[in-house]
Amino acid sequence: MKALVVLACVVLAALATPTKPSLKEAKVVRVVPHTEEQLHHLHQLLLQGRYDFWQEPRGLNTPVDIMAALRDLPGLAATLSGRGLKPTVMIHDVGRLVEQQTVERLQHHTRAMDWHNYHDYNTINAWMAQLASDHPDLCQLEKVGTSYEGRTMNLLTVGSGGADKPGIFIDGGIHAREWISPATVTYMVNELVTNRDTYSDLLSSVNFYVMPSINPDGYQYTFTDDRMWRKTRSDTNSPFGCKGADPNRNWDFHWNEVGASSSPCSDIYAGSAPFSEVEMRVVRDEIIRLGSKIKVYLTFHSFSQLWMYPWGYTSALPDDWQDLDNLAQDAVSALTAVHGTRYEIGSSTNTIYAAAGGSDDWAKGVGGVKYAYTVELRDQGSYGFLLPASQIIPSGEETFEALKVVANFVKNTYSK
Ligand SMILES: [Zn+2]
Structure with missing residues (x-):
């Protein structure tokens, strides 16, 4: 009985959470462009920014997923x-799926970190602090900055071989809604830390520099206000009150030249200037500080199941693209x-x-x-950004195998 009452309260609380009207009965539709003209359109x-693209146009015969509110569907069609x-x-109904997942999340909610559920920014930060205090010889946590709204940004360094070892810089959550x-x-x-004996060889040869959620304000906003938020939460002086820039259009390398928008209301708004977003300056400064120790930069997004390398600003390839392609092939095979x-x-x-x-173009360029x-990361559009929490562990397991390939490559290539 008590469980039922608790469940009822959880459901009521979830239903009372304002779902943005635009999500109610909003749909995600897929089209596949087969001609250059369709692709261009x-x-x-x-x-134009009228619709929310879940998968952007990439090329011919490649699916494009677009979310539209109920009232915008006829126009889109x-x-x-x-x-x-x-x-x-x-x-069929984005709003309903968000509600269902909110109910599920609150039912299974614990304050402790786990991978059966998605967790908010404070829980992730608290978990990193615990990891560092439980494994002081392996993990160091440093405050490296503060987000626009005042959240602490931490860098977690995992490794036992000392600061001179080659490193891999890993970030996640640059786009707020990409919870996976x-x-x-x-x-x-x-996995690395709790199985440290298994990976002792790797951990003594390679340092992992990790920032799991580099858009803290946007990420937190997806838990409290708008599950579909993508950008940062900075003020833009938009007369329409539009907030935030696309942090992955904000890096100072061919900034705003192509595939980005100068309109603050756009989901791909490049920002008022390169590195206008404080969170990206924080990450940039860490990459600069670590300098040549970083051999690999990995930035995790979702969704589409792609392992991509530069350049993003041009269809031309870097001179050493074959090296990048080879490592990507090995990593993906293991995945x-x-x-x-x-x-x-x-x-x-x-x-x-x-x-x-x-960010990847900047890291290289x-x-x-x-x-x-x-x-x-997962998936290919069945759930998109609303990937069920039951897929966290499988996603983690497979991606970890890819990371191990990359880390072994760094160890064998750069570690003495
Ligand atoms: Zn993304």
């Missing part, structure tokens, strides 16, 4: 069918071997439309990190 729609694009529905990213990053750190999850490895052939200002990757 979709790209124009993205830049008309503009798509005008170009001969036939939408199919991927998610911080969840997967923290899963991997937990797929775990649960059969297929990833595509990104190159210019499937990124006809460029997007400038991304300015930061001097040879192996810079953007990884788009």
